[in-house]
Structure formats: C-alpha cells, structure tokens
Amino acid sequence: MLKEFGQQIWTADGAEVAVAGFHYPTRMAIIGLSDDSLFIWSPIQLTDGLRAEVDAIGQVRHIVAPNSLHHLFLQEWKRAYPAAKVYAPPGLRRKRADIIFDADLGSAPSADWIEEIDQVPMHGNLITTEVVFFHVKSATVLFTDLIQQIPADRIPGWRAIVAKLDLMTGPEPSVPRKFRVAFANRRAARDSLQRILAWPAEKVLMAHGTPIEENARAYLRRAFGWLIA
Numbered sequence: 001m002l003k004e005f006g007q008q009i010w011t012a013d014g015a016e017v018a019v020a021g022f023h024y025p026t027r028m029a030i031i032g033l034s035d036d037s038l039f040i041w042s043p044i045q046l047t048d049g050l051r052a053e054v055d056a057i058g059q060v061r062h063i064v065a066p067n068s069l070h071h072l073f074l075q076e077w078k079r080a081y082p083a084a085k086v087y088a089p090p091g092l093r094r095k096r097a098d099i100i101f102d103a104d105l106g107s108a109p110s111a112d113w114i115e116e117i118d119q120v121p122m123h124g125n126l127i128t129t130e131v132v133f134f135h136v137k138s139a140t141v142l143f144t145d146l147i148q149q150i151p152a153d154r155i156p157g158w159r160a161i162v163a164k165l166d167l168m169t170g171p172e173p174s175v176p177r178k179f180r181v182a183f184a185n186r187r188a189a190r191d192s193l194q195r196i197l198a199w200p201a202e203k204v205l206m207a208h209g210t211p212i213e214e215n216a217r218a219y220l221r222r223a224f225g226w227l228i229a
C-alpha cells in the first residue's frame with residue numbers, strides 16, 4: 001500500500017472521500033526524517049495494514065493537517081500514536097475545537113523539521129490558507145487542494161460538467177477555478193508563490209491527482225501562470 005515516491009518519502013492512496021457528491025481519490029504522504037521519526041502529511045484512514053507498513057519505516061512523531069479542509073482522520077492517528085504531535089494549519093483550531101493540537105503551522109518551518117522540510121502558507125485565499133511543504137531530500141513540493149486533478153471518467157452526469165468548468169479534469173493537475181476566484185488578496189498570494197517557486201523542486205505531490213515527477217519548476221510556473229501574469 002505504501003509507494004516509494006522518492007528518497008525517504010512514500011505515498012499511500014486512501015478510500016475515496018465524498019464532498020458534495022463528488023468522489024475524490026485521496027492520497028497521504030509520509031516523510032522519513034533523519035532521526036527516524038516520521039512526518040505524516042494529510043493522513044488518510046488508518047487501517048491495520050497501513051499501520052503495520054508505517055511502523056516498519058519509522059516512528060510517527062508529527063501528524064500534519066496541511067489545510068483546514070483535510071482533518072477527517074487526525075483523531076484516529078492521534079489515538080493510534082498518542083506521543084505524536086498534531087499540527088494545525090491556519091483556521092483549523094476554530095473549526096475542530098474537539099481536537100487537541102500541539103502546535104501551529106506558520107511561515108517558518110517547525111524546529112522539528114527545519115533542516116529537512118521547508119513550508120510556506122499560501123496566503124490571500126478566502127477558502128483556506130494551505131500550507132505548502134518542500135521536502136529537500138526528494139526535491140518534492142507537497143500541495144493539498146490548491147492543485148487538483150480528478151479523472152473525468154470517474155465523474156457521472158452533470159457533476160462532470162461542473163468539474164470541467166472548475167478546471168479539475170484537465171490533462172495535468174491545475175488550480176481549480178473556485179480557488180482562483182477565492183484569491184482575494186493576490187499580492188499576498190504572489191508573495192507566497194515566489195517562495196514556493198524558489199525551491200529547487202523536481203517533483204510535485206498533491207492530495208488529489210497524478211503527481212508530477214519531473215520538471216516541477218516549469219510545471220508550477222504553468223499551474224500558477226494566471227497568478228503570476
């Protein structure tokens with residue numbers, strides 16, 4: 001179930017999650033830090049099989065919700081790994097007052113992973129402030145919902161038209177129209193994006209869509225061309 005995506009980074013694909021009748025394939029990532037601890041990004045449902053595979057590669061110490069929309073499975077991971085810290089993105093503490101968070105995700109990487117993972121909150125969006133990560137060792141950028149792609153043949157009826165209009169069914173993952181419209185503060189968004197574009201990235205992972213495995217920097221300039229121009 002775990003797939004090696006690069007050096008010290010794995011992905012696991014989860015069950016589809018239904019949002020407003022749209023069925024999204026979901027993906028999490030796991031990064032192995034140099035102290036053998038694991039950074040769990042956007043966790044999917046924790047099955048016994050997944051747990052066994054995770055335990056085989058390291059110790060779960062960091063459980064990260066990268067934006068305020070991806071929080072469904074935090075509790076069960078925390079229950080399974082009570083010693084791990086749970087990190088809140090902007091807006092999630094208010095939305096999920098039932099979860100006890102250990103730390104917040106800000107503009108600077110946490111001291112727990114500063115040498116190995118960088119992070120940038122993508123500011124200026126009315127839907128959510130997504131925290132975008134960069135894993136140095138594998139040269140991978142991790143986006144959650146700001147870049148998406150849903151296979152068009154998986155969407156029945158009128159929802160296929162809506163998804164197409166939202167730019168989610170193109171040949172490569174793109175920024176859905178609803179997120180583009182929601183960037184009310186484009187200057188703030190551009191400032192965040194400049195930091196992201198400065199990373200020496202080779203690959204891009206996202207929670208929903210086919211990962212980009214080469215030429216990541218050129219891809220990111222294409223995906224955000226509407227914001228840069």
Ligand SMILES: [Fe+2]
Pocket residue numbers: 069070144145207208
């Ligand atoms: Fe999502």
